[in-house]
Amino acid sequence: MKKFFTLISFLIFLIFTMKYNSVGATTMEFKNINLKNGAKIKYLYRCNIPIVYISVLISASPLDETKPSQAYLTAHMLTHGTKNRSARQIEDEIDFLAISIEKKVTYDFTILTLAATKRHLREATDLFFDILQNPTFPEEEFTKEVSILKKSIKQMEEDPSYIALKEFLKTLYGDHPYGRPIEGLSETVEKLKREDLEEFYHTYYKPNNMIFSIVGDINEKELKEIKEKFLDNWEGKALDRKITPPEFTLRNKPIEIKIRRDDLTQSTIVIGFEGISRKNPDFYAFTVMNYILGGGGLTSRLAKSIREEKGLAYSIYSTFTSYLFPGAFYIEVKTKAENTKKVVKLITEEIEKIYKQEVTEEELREAKSFLIGSLPLRVDTLKKISEFIPLLDFYELGDDYFTKYKNYIDKIDSKEILNIAEKFLTKNYILVIIGPE
């Protein structure tokens, strides 16, 4: 690959418009259905391919955990046994029907996505709602999963990028859930009991805590059948989440953490600061600033300075994570160990430049053109649409968000970018280096 894919922040957090002014313009006109039990459904009919996606976003994440790994393992154990099916039966059905049920846990929510061919939709929905509504978390399966998870975490802990980010977040957030890996920690995973999952499930997996999206070749009659069969009579209510924001500690000087790994040829460097929350009005200025500094692939300042002009790295990027509470902003790069100091210096120079001088008109224009123009690419498949539209409700962006996005970006000027950079990038940084001596 020519480019290590660095447009990460867009892939994860950018919010998209579907109003699209070009050949074959389309709009995404989904329907909203609010059920009595509090569940919401966002429905979009698209019949060009006989496939269907059903996603469900559940407001349950590490923010709600009483023990690490609780949210992650609860989601992952849903397919390990229900009142009607054993774990093996579930696996058999998933593979035989060639469907997939993906489970993603983020720092703010859990999202499950079913993908099925139209031909197998009925069997697929039966299974999907069974794992969602009737999981049993069998002891034997739980023990096996914990053992596999522990080994997997240990393996991930050999990966320098994983270690660097883990150390960075731990230093930034301390004991707050945003400060630990979503899957948990190898040293604590065995303290979890199956009852912890059961409790987590029964507290949070309730219809009023769920936003569904149903997208694809499924007509209104079929939608109605699903709604009546699985959702209308589903009872239960989750209580309001009791989640607490992180408390950042003021740093009087930069924090530098070095972890020695003599088996490596490169240093992995992560350097960063506190970021912003998704609901912060500065989100858009931050988006543009990040694009110019390091989020814009090979065209960003960091990529130009460190990779394109000096050949010091293959991958370098900046990204920011925006959650219900402030996320993080960081830069990651890998470079031959002997170049470590040089690269850190170049990064800090670029950080300084962006908070001291306004970005150029050309940079601003190009960043905005990309951010606005590339929106349709972010929702160019049914799967992306299915996983995206529940976020409109979750982050309270509104269904008209699609049409507003252009204005949100368009109005940003270079002064706002300078202000944002001054506000967030002038603090003392946290630097983590993993590599040989």
Next chain:
Amino acid sequence: MKKVAIIFLFLLLFPLMSYCEIFEDRLKNGLKIIIVEDHSSPVATFQVWYKAGSIDEPEGKSGISHLLEHLMFRGSKRFPNNVFSKIIQSHGGVDNAFTTKDYTVYFQKIAPSNLSICMDLESDRMANLLLKKEDFELEKKIVLEERRQRYEDDPESLILEEVIGIAFKSHPYRRPVIGWTEDIESITFEDVKNYYKQFYCPNNAFIIVGGDIKKEEILKKIKEKFEKIPSCENKIENKILYETKQYGERRIILKRQTYLPMLVMAYKVPAYPNKDSIALEILSSILGEGKSSRLYRKLVNEKSLAVDVGTSNSPLSRDGFLFFVIISIKDKEKIHDVEKLVKEEIERLKTELPSEMEIEKAKNQVEASFLFSQDSVFGYSLILGKFEILDNWKLINQYREDINTLTIQDIQNAAKKYLKEENLTVGVLLPK
């Protein structure tokens, strides 16, 4: 009866597998154009495929295709100074490229109204790449960093590179796409210039444009931009590819800092259109794809010896490649037990016919993967391109027919013919 059942099922499934219209044309200079009209989403993709991968590289110059791929972004006559990505991104698009053992692809994803920009850029770098010495030196440094990141500091990729390296003795597939460090260092500026001249010509390439487009309009524009580019003077000759006979199992043991040991078993297998390659696809599904597969059940569920199991086969290759079984093992003391169990499962495939349920499952998976691949016009175009590299994208229809006529006996015969010691290379990654 079993054969009849399978064919019947597939006739039900496959008549309507393509949900967009596909057209083709060829320009006077030999450049083939494939157009995929898909109006489901207001986006488009432009892809230029060159039949130039590591399989084509001269001895001692492994990595030259990939290095040239990097240099293709540095500038051309009309668009000098590293502006390709800048131009695409400032029009709301994304661009990238990748090199494989068989080909190199340059692509953009962009609004359909901006496709002519892709044509401007791609036609200019096909005809007039500006190769500069200073860019060449910089990209070599970048590629060496890429190699450190992706292989030298990543034991799981390194063991795969090592296995492929010894599975083939004479065939160019033994060379890694990124190249060996010493080879990358030894590539000269002249080597890259010659390689570009030899392989980057319209008669050794094809274009796939897909998305919310109109074929006449697109074809007219492509002709304007690309038809003037001259064909290569010397017709590219197809290399005679061969692999010398293997007399017994080969083995590599790699000790690196890692936590989970890994077992890699790689059998040499044929490529499509050899029908056995499709039988091996079904075998891969039965053995190791999904949690209901035989190896996952045995090693992860029943014996608790492994953390994960996977199998893969690459039928869409220019020549026969490898059928992989890859297992992350819990305990290094149990590696031999795991290997023995895998071999027992493979022997069982040779002596017992797979169940009808397993065959139907495998075929459901093939159907689903065809359908889901069409959710993205970019992804679907990539699949068509892989068939075109073999000969013609229309082979995708023959591929479906070949699956239709596959019998359970064909599947067992393929296991007997290919999954044997004389085709096997084993790699073991151990914690240091």
